[in-house]
Amino acid sequence: MPHAKTTPFAMPLPEALAHVDRVFGIDAILADEGTDILKPYYVQSEPGYKRVHSEKGCMHMALNPDGVYTADGYFAQIRDVAYQIRQVQGTSVLELGSGMGFNTIALAPDHPDVQFTGLDLMEHHVKTANKDAGHLPNATFRQGSYTDIPADLHGADVVFGLETLCYAEDLDAVAAQIAGAMAPGGRFVMYDGFRRADFDAAPEDVRTAARLFEVTTAVTGGFHMIEAWEAALTRAGLVVLRSEDLTDQSIAGMRYLHNRAAKFFRSWKYRVLKHVMPKYLIRNAVAGLVGPYMIEGAGPNSGDTMGAITYSVLMAEKPR
């Protein structure tokens, strides 16, 4: 893994888990596993995403292939989607879980002949996105769920979702919705976190880091395995064209957030925020702190590099 230029870990994993336990209680966080906290999490977290991510409204991980964090990394996934639009000469694009609109708002100006629609569960995200897209005649955002994609959005040449399909519960049902929304010959692209197929073989503290990350980002059912998504998309009639582990590229961004979070855990001045800020918002600091361990293992410096989670891309095509 290309660690040479990457910011080092702020502390070893046992110290990080001790910090989390002292400030929040590991058991108290994990008690939310299997419960539905999606809506309060996103209502409370919006200001946090706006502050911590350097790009306005961006709610996904940066990908920095050369191992140095830069905000340009937030556009890596978007450039891939743009490539797919060109490949199929698309005229309509549907973004699932479009959040505050960062991706579609970045894509729309470069593709004036393409109609973009973003679909998101959270009304306040849709409102923010529509406000920020006011100057774009070819981008609109709607409230709705990818578990029930409105029929008038069907026929999209490209359907994509960045770090949103981790929240899907019934993969077959959502895969069928995705396939139903795609035009024949259309492309589907998703970027997300996934549990590794050998998740259970990872060291216990690495699995604990992964579970803490999952719960504190509201993925309370745990990340899916990419193999499960591949199978569901295939059963829905799509042909998987690409399934690639990009974890290396997410390391720099994860470590950047980790070092910011470490400041919170180390300083009492920051820790008092826990008492004044909403619970799910402040718990994002846990995800920030433990993120690198779940993808890189307990300590790349000590040689223990077995992670439990990958950051990957999955792409599929709907046959004509």
Ligand SMILES: C[S@@+](CC[C@H](N)C(=O)[O-])C[C@H]1O[C@@H](n2cnc3c(N)ncnc32)[C@H](O)[C@@H]1O
């Ligand atoms: C981590 S954010 C990513 C937002 C956006 N894709 C981005 O890259 O900035 C996940 C988004 O998925 C949305 N979401 C979760 N479940 C959803 C569902 N069933 N249908 C539509 N959106 C959903 C959330 O409201 C949130 O905006």
